[in-house]
Amino acid sequence: MSENVMVRLEGVTKIFTDCTAVDNQDLDIYEGEFLTLLGPSGCGKTTTLRMIAGLEIPTNGRILIHGEDVTFNLPSERDTSIMFQNYALFPHKTVGENIAFGLKMRGIDKKEQEIKVREMLDFVQLPAVYDRKPHQLSGGQCQRVALARSLVMQPSVLLLDEPLGALDAGLRKAMQLELKNIQRKTGITFIYVTHDQEEALTMSDRIAVMQNGVIEQLAPPSVIYEQPKNEFVAKFVGRCNLIPGKVIEQENGLVLVSNDALGRLRAKNPAGEIRAGEEVKILVRPEKVWFSNQNNTANGTVISKAYVGSRVDYQIECNGLVLLVEADALVDLYIGDEVDVCWEAKDSIIMPKNFCNTTE
């Protein structure tokens, strides 16, 4: 991945008649990067994508592609191609005609169109569907055809609007890997919109977590997951235990916090300085908690148990505080059992209260 900026948003704002969809957004997307816009529905991620595609005109701000201002350019005048959520395949055209459509618009001659289309069908591993109509294809096949139709245009930037949303779980997983492979092979910059955190974590080079038209955090997946900047990000990218408490002191890079139910806890503080007496929350991911009695130990009772196949989810009540624990399927506890839970201080981080969003 080079460090050339491919797409740049400068103070981009989009106001619809009744709401602000995207609010003063700055974003640099690098050449060859796989960037995901992640957020709940209505957070402005699709609007951002559509503005890059040219399907919406920003109310304010500039959009640059290859350093050139394209804010007011038509979709056809940009080096981008978009893959729609519902694929938007032309129902009355064959697969071949669908994929050839962009080439036809460019005025490329019929023979060359067919050669390119067949090449592209091979590339997306669908060689036998050239003459079929979209309604004769499965969801996964439609998805590949839509991908081929975009890729055949050889765009510098491919925009994907929840392309896997309509597929079943198994196919989704396979397509995630395949999309990632295609992105690596072609070197095209992918901007991917999804509300599925797992999808975002699996595929992305960087994730921009969005809420209410604003990017809350922009970072690589591991940072997003392990060092979320605020409570919203923490909750959106995975399940979490948030333990409220008051800072006592800072020692050796760890912060000592007191909680009414669990007593004194140690946690990392990536955000930097923190004052004693400050109200904070400690984030511990459920899979980092295990049953034992070492540091940070708390004693509690099993109040619920859910078998999820590869693991078992327990809820443990400790002095009125409920902790979520993802345990190995080998652990076998029953409701009402008394257990000790613990986690390592390095697996828990401090979320300052002033960063915490009010959204629940």
Place this chain on the structure above:
Amino acid sequence: MSQVQKLVRSERRLMIGALPMAIYFLIFFLFPLIYIIINSFWSADSTGMVIDRAFTLKNYQSFFTNQFNIVAYLRTIGVSFSSVLMGIVLAVPLSYAIVFVIPKKWKQLVLLAIVTPFWTSFIIRAFSWQLFLSEGGPLNSFLMKWGLINQPISILYTHKATIIGLGLFSMMIVLVNTYSIMVGIDRSLLEAVSDLGGGKWDQFVEVILPLSVPGIVLGSMLSLIICIGDYIAPTLLGGGVKTVLSQLMIQSLKSGFNIPMASTYSVIMLLTILIFVLPFVKYIKRGRTGE
């Protein structure tokens, strides 16, 4: 009870529900139709009072050997197809404009303005067309005022007026069909055209028009049936000098009281409609089975 049995039973119940309708159609539609067909093979004397119930092809012979009839027959088809064509040519751009161009708040109003005139009786509308198209009427004075013509053109009492009357009627029927299809066209298809380098014209030609074909077909089929059988427009607007099939039928009733001959005209009209409409029906059926 198995699923199949349940299905069969519910279907049977449905059939019982449809029985009154079936009886109604049998008595008021199928029996008269059969009676007309039988009638067309009978013959009447010159007064029309005595009907000879012996099987004869005399009526059909007299239809096909009379050049006047053949001309009227071909004229009917010509006028009908011109009207339907005019309907399509007007309806498609108009429904495109309503669905994709006119701002949302005006849409209902424009659609209403197009459809409401057709709530009035066809005869009243024909009379208003008479006023509008006459030599001293608004159309001619408008055209002369703008210097487009030097002297009044005669449209009324020619089949130009018939085609205008029936054409606008066809337009309304085609319009409601294409409108409902265009409203349902997924906007992302049009965005895909833009994204892949096409303009507005490409959106129309490559996506909107081909997807609207079923609506155009259904609308023109319905209006063709009405145009072939219509009597009011060719009489009140077309003047009735250059006769069409429906007028021949009425004439044989009015002047000769020749019911068998009128039945023959009916049967010929019916067969003509069937010949033109059957391919359409086939097309629509094929569309339904997902071809």
